[in-house]
Amino acid sequence: MNEHSLKKALSKLNIGGLRYFDSIGSTNDEALAWATDNASDFSIVIADEQTRGRGRLNRAWFTPKGSALALSLILRQFPRPYLSRTVGLAALSIAESCSGLGLAPRIKWPNDILLSGKKTAGILIETVWSGEDIDSLVIGMGINVFKESVPPAESLQFPATCLEDELGRTPPPREEIVLNVLASLFRWRNHMDSNAFMKLWEEKLAFRGEQVQAITGNDAPLTGELLGLESDGGLRLCDAQGKSVIVRFGDVSLRPGTPSVSS
Numbered sequence: 001m002n003e004h005s006l007k008k009a010l011s012k013l014n015i016g017g018l019r020y021f022d023s024i025g026s027t028n029d030e031a032l033a034w035a036t037d038n039a040s041d042f043s044i045v046i047a048d049e050q051t052r053g054r055g056r057l058n059r060a061w062f063t064p065k066g067s068a069l070a071l072s073l074i075l076r077q078f079p080r081p082y083l084s085r086t087v088g089l090a091a092l093s094i095a096e097s098c099s100g101l102g103l104a105p106r107i108k109w110p111n112d113i114l115l116s117g118k119k120t121a122g123i124l125i126e127t128v129w130s131g132e133d134i135d136s137l138v139i140g141m142g143i144n145v146f147k148e149s150v151p152p153a154e155s156l157q158f159p160a161t162c163l164e165d166e167l168g169r170t171p172p173p174r175e176e177i178v179l180n181v182l183a184s185l186f187r188w189r190n191h192m193d194s195n196a197f198m199k200l201w202e203e204k205l206a207f208r209g210e211q212v213q214a215i216t217g218n219d220a221p222l223t224g225e226l227l228g229l230e231s232d233g234g235l236r237l238c239d240a241q242g243k244s245v246i247v248r249f250g251d252v253s254l255r256p257g258t259p260s261v262s263s
C-alpha cells in the first residue's frame with residue numbers, strides 16, 4: 001500500500017483529498033488538524049503504521065507496520081439531526097465490506113466489529129466544533145487485515161482476530177478493502193435517516209436476545225437482554241424486572257454477561 005496505489009483505487013470515489021503516511025502517531029490527530037484547517041468533505045488520512053493509535057478514552061490502538069488499515073475520514077456533509085447514528089454508519093460500512101468477502105460480521109455496540117466473536121475492527125469518532133455548531137466529524141477506523149495486526153492475547157480484555165485468519169487465505173489488497181468500506185459509507189450517509197439504515201444496523205448487532213452487561217463509566221454495570229436500538233442509536237436492554245433500560249454513553253462496553261442478580 002502506498003500513496004499511488006491508494007489514489008488509483010480511490011479514483012472511483014469522489015473523495016475530497018488524501019493524505020498518506022508510511023508512519024504516523026494517529027491518523028485521527030492528523031485528520032482533526034486537517035479538518036480545523038478547512039479540509040474538504042470526504043477527505044481521508046491513511047497510514048501504514050500508527051505509533052500512537054488511539055481507541056476510546058485514550059486507550060491504545062495497535063497498528064503495526066504493513067498489517068492493518070488505519071484510516072480517518074473527515075465528514076462535513078451528514079444529517080446533523082442524526083449525528084448520534086454516525087457510529088452506526090461506520091460500523092455498517094465495515095460490516096458490509098466484511099460481508100462482501102463472505103464473512104459474517106457482527107457489531108458489538110457501539111463501535112466494534114466482530115468476526116467469529118472476536119474484535120476485527122474498532123471505530124473512534126471525534127468532533128470538530130465551530131462555536132456551538134459542529135463543523136465536521138472525524139471517523140477513525142482501524143481494521144485488522146493480516147495476522148501481524150492482532151495484538152498479543154495477554155494485552156487484551158476482549159479477544160481479537162483479523163481478516164486473514166477469518167478468511168483462511170490471503171485477504172484482498174488493503175486498497176480494495178478501503179475502497180469497499182468508503183463506497184459503502186458514501187452510499188449510506190445519504191440514508192442515515194431511513195428505517196432501512198436502522199433495520200440493517202440492528203440486524204447486525206451482536207448478542208441480540210442474549211443476556212449482556214453494559215459497563216457505563218463509574219456506574220454499576222447494567223445487565224439485561226439485548227433487545228435492539230433506539231432511534232438515536234442508543235442500546236435497548238430489558239432488565240430482570242422486564243423494564244426497558246436504554247444505554248447511551250459512548251464509552252459503554254459490552255460483553256456476554258451473567259444473568260441478572262436479583263428479581
Ligand code: BT5
Nearest residue numbers: 026028053054055056059061062071122123140141142160
Ligand atoms: C476502539 O476503541 O476500538 C477504537 C479504535 C479506533 C482505531 C482507529 S485507527 C485509525 C484512527 N486513528 C486512531 O488513532 N484511532 C482510529 P476501544 O473500543 O476503546 O478499544 C480499544 C481497546 O481495543 C484497547 O484497549 C485494546 O484492548 C484493544 N485493541 C487495541 N488494538 C487492537 C487491535 N488492533 N485489534 C483488536 N483490539 C485492539
